[in-house]
Amino acid sequence: QPDRRPHTGADPRAVLKEVFGYDAFRGDQDDIVQHVIAGGDAVVLMPTGGGKSITYQVPALVRPGTGLVISPLIALMHDQVDALVANGVRAAYLNSTQSAPERAEIEQAYLAGELDLIYVAPERLSSAATTRLLQQGQLSVIAIDEAHCVSQWGHDFRPDYLALGDLAERFPGVPRMALTATATRETHAELTERLRLPDARHFVASFDRPNIQYRIEPKVDPRRQLVQFVRSAGEGVCGIVYALSRKSVEQTAEYLRTQGIDALPYHAGLDASIRARNQERFLREDGVVMVATIAFGMGIDKPDVRFVAHIDLPKSVEGYYQETGRAGRDGEPAVAWMAYGLGDVVQQRRLIDQSPGDRSYQQRMGQHLDAMLALCETVACRRQNLLGYFGQSSDPCGNCDTCLTPADTWDGLVPAQKLLSTIIRLKRERNQAFGAGHLVDILRGASTERIRQQGHDKLSTYGLGSDLSDQDWRSVIRQLLARGIIVAQGDYGVLAVGDEGAAVLRGESAVPLRRDVLGRGGGAARVRK
Numbered sequence: 001q002p003d004r005r006p007h008t009g010a011d012p013r014a015v016l017k018e019v020f021g022y023d024a025f026r027g028d029q030d031d032i033v034q035h036v037i038a039g040g041d042a043v044v045l046m047p048t049g050g051g052k053s054i055t056y057q058v059p060a061l062v063r064p065g066t067g068l069v070i071s072p073l074i075a076l077m078h079d080q081v082d083a084l085v086a087n088g089v090r091a092a093y094l095n096s097t098q099s100a101p102e103r104a105e106i107e108q109a110y111l112a113g114e115l116d117l118i119y120v121a122p123e124r125l126s127s128a129a130t131t132r133l134l135q136q137g138q139l140s141v142i143a144i145d146e147a148h149c150v151s152q153w154g155h156d157f158r159p160d161y162l163a164l165g166d167l168a169e170r171f172p173g174v175p176r177m178a179l180t181a182t183a184t185r186e187t188h189a190e191l192t193e194r195l196r197l198p199d200a201r202h203f204v205a206s207f208d209r210p211n212i213q214y215r216i217e218p219k220v221d222p223r224r225q226l227v228q229f230v231r232s233a234g235e236g237v238c239g240i241v242y243a244l245s246r247k248s249v250e251q252t253a254e255y256l257r258t259q260g261i262d263a264l265p266y267h268a269g270l271d272a273s274i275r276a277r278n279q280e281r282f283l284r285e286d287g288v289v290m291v292a293t294i295a296f297g298m299g300i301d302k303p304d305v306r307f308v309a310h311i312d313l314p315k316s317v318e319g320y321y322q323e324t325g326r327a328g329r330d331g332e333p334a335v336a337w338m339a340y341g342l343g344d345v346v347q348q349r350r351l352i353d354q355s356p357g358d359r360s361y362q363q364r365m366g367q368h369l370d371a372m373l374a375l376c377e378t379v380a381c382r383r384q385n386l387l388g389y390f391g392q393s394s395d396p397c398g399n400c401d402t403c404l405t406p407a408d409t410w411d412g413l414v415p416a417q418k419l420l421s422t423i424i425r426l427k428r429e430r431n432q433a434f435g436a437g438h439l440v441d442i443l444r445g446a447s448t449e450r451i452r453q454q455g456h457d458k459l460s461t462y463g464l465g466s467d468l469s470d471q472d473w474r475s476v477i478r479q480l481l482a483r484g485i486i487v488a489q490g491d492y493g494v495l496a497v498g499d500e501g502a503a504v505l506r507g508e509s510a511v512p513l514r515r516d517v518l519g520r521g522g523g524a525a526r527v528r529k
């Protein structure tokens, strides 16, 4: 087939300059581009705003053929293609919103070798017709965007991604790239396996966003706290406030307006024209605060968002990281602020319990929530906790609330020892292991069916922890988990002694726990021993 594309074989740096207007590659971009142009597969982990698009767009232009981009969000595809076309790149997308003649025109252009890039939704690729069409032309590279969506245990699983595992067989010899801005160690391994990229080179950028200051506080009077925070961010700055429900979005926006803040609502239930108008104002004007559900922000490249506020607890650390990552993309100081309360936790536990997934799915969702709460409850640096979650170690940052104002703590050594000895006794004496719920029942001296059946009321630690409430114990357990004093194992999350547990048992390690956590007013406030 003829290749009528002007950049084939060109110098990547020249393409970067000519097409995208940038003088130099940033970070790993250069290495990634070289590697893929040479025909190698790549797994790219780079935070939002890191510049992932360039890493597949440049190879797509330079290698002979058309670059195939698999992207899950049709709305995003449209914007990305428009931006490319504005730069003179011949890009197009195929999706279900198009008419048959529109699609036919794009297919013809592809087959004639006239397209630089073609964007396709994952579900399209399951169709044999699309595969056949793409096989009749020439592909230069295959980029799988939002690759974490293939992970069944991640926070954003999409079943259509599972079918992307055989792309190597369908398009032999075409280099493949998997890209994501959110991957824990486990998700990273899982996407490499499921997308069958055993020989790929891995490019893992630092996930740190040093200009973002992290602040998390318990809800006392959430509306007033939010207004106070927004005012403290400064006059005329842009920010995003995330809420979970549409109703809460509308009420919050309205309340902020009564307080003289230029707030606009954004959620999927609003009229498309209102959504477009609000988004337009947010992008173009100063001082607009967008109150939105998490549907807002994906693909919105506004560099000077000065804050992201969460007034409801996100479902996972991945989600929190992604959403807060929309602040400060210009590198200037920005704040990620959140208020969380017991109500959030109760509501989310209920949603998990009522979710249609099987037991192990619910277990994973529970672990996502626990990791999120561990971030809220840490007495250590927030950034250390956050980066640690993504497998990256770091020193205390000096730019988060716990670094700037050390948290008020109480000594959790004794409760930690009670829990550890319960776990150890059950293991040694009866070869048993249990999850948090049952262990708390034992410690609080609950009289449940299971306790009586198992004879756990005969254990020497039975009832030893009745000075703490159920909520307090759960908070203690989350904080111990976050510090590796205990670990959760298997699909059922049974608790075992972690690496840091021995020193605690010997009383050699202090266990400071946050005072201002959710059980506030309950046991934690009383236990001062």
Ligand code: ADP
Binding pocket: 022, 023, 024, 025, 026, 029, 046, 047, 048, 049, 050, 051, 052, 053, 054, 181, 301
């Ligand atoms: P990601 O997809 O990783 O979130 P993008 O590809 O959208 O990031 O890039 C983020 C921003 O950085 C965009 O505004 C993009 O134009 C800009 N950018 C990317 N690479 C470069 C570069 N080499 N030089 C300057 N700006 C860049």
Ligand code: ZN
Binding pocket: 380, 381, 382, 383, 384, 396, 397, 398, 399, 400, 401, 402, 403
């Ligand atoms: Zn810090």
